[in-house]
Amino acid sequence: MHNNGKVPFGDLGAYIEKNYRNKSLFTTIRHYLSYQRNAETAQLKDILQYIEYLRKQDLNPKTVRNHLFAVKIYYNYLQETGRRKTHPCKKLQLKDQLNTSVATEKLYTSEELEQFYQNYKSREKELQTRNKVIISLLVYQALQVTEITKLQLQDIDLEKGEIIINKEKLNSKKSWGNSRILPLKANQILLFYQYLKWRETLLENLNKESETFILTKQGNTLNPHLISNLINEEKGQRFLPLKIRQSVIANLLKEKNDLRLVQVFTGHKKSSTTERYRLTELEELQNAVNNFHPIQ
Template identity: 40%
Template sequence: MLIHQAPTSGELIQLELSDIDLEKATIQIKPTSSTNNRILPLKAEQILLLHKYVNTDRKALKTHRNDKNALLLGKLGTPIQIEDIGYLISTYQKRYTKRLTSITIRQSVITNLLSKGNDLRRVQTFAGHKHLDTTEKYKQTGIKALQNAIEKHHPIQ
């Protein structure tokens, strides 16, 4: 979900079973103090993984504790916490040269959407940003990275 829907860690840990609709292939991301509510499409591979998780893996975990309808459970059957997301991401860190966090993944997804020419308002809605200027900052980040690359590799310096 971090890569396809780019939720914040806070949004991810708030997900409940009722937030996913496998038949409609959607996930509802609830609002936080800094983001708006949104309904985003799920990718085909996510639908298959979520179906297996909900009907098999999660059921096995749920027997351990009362999970209060949380979608994502840890090994002990309790809802995952922000620290759990950080730990999971850190297990993949050695594969990458840049620092990898849930925030950098989210930023990369948003910057990538903008660099591919997606409409600013659509990206704002996707990211759940309350203010358009928040989304515009990601566009500037992409432009700044491009300028730095040009300055670094330009043949005439």
């Protein structure tokens, strides 16, 4: 067994807590360490054997990918702490076929999303405005967490009420994919002004400079993996960022918005990707039946 003291789980746990705050990630890494006796010196072939072992367990392809993600994090940790010079699986990508269907009946309604935004309260009052900005970008612009954390000050134009996603791609000759300009809601304008004022004061107190729009209390770029936790501080229903994005897309299509416009809004490269969020007439009928005549 590898967990014989060579790798201090305390240090590894602290590393994960600091960078990811994901307890299940630590558990998944320990699963790998219990399988791989010589994990610190393992090579690509050894990791491929582990992936094959997982596949034989009849795991969902997405679960297998999550295991590989955890293994990559483990080797990031070894590199950053000087325990290993090379990363054996940094470029490894799996081609297992994923189920890309969207369970539209399990998504949030527009009313639920609006209520979540309006009622959100942060345990840390100083982060209330910043966190509401993040939630607004999820609920109103359906941004991905990586898009939110990559936003720069120059991407926000409050006078025009616009926000630019992937500005570099938009200004290049290859303007395609998820680059786009999106309108801000009226209630976001004042919120953004308030956040920018807080942000400016924060950087002055820290004697720092940064062009990144969303910052941590330390004036650093926010880790996208932390967004789910920071917007779900209270017990009860969890609003997951990916599910929020999926819900916004599905709700736009449910409101009979043009498919092409929704595709541009969300940054999907293919209209077929957007199409997956559209309820069929049969699904709409079944949902209506379930709402008015629920099974006891």
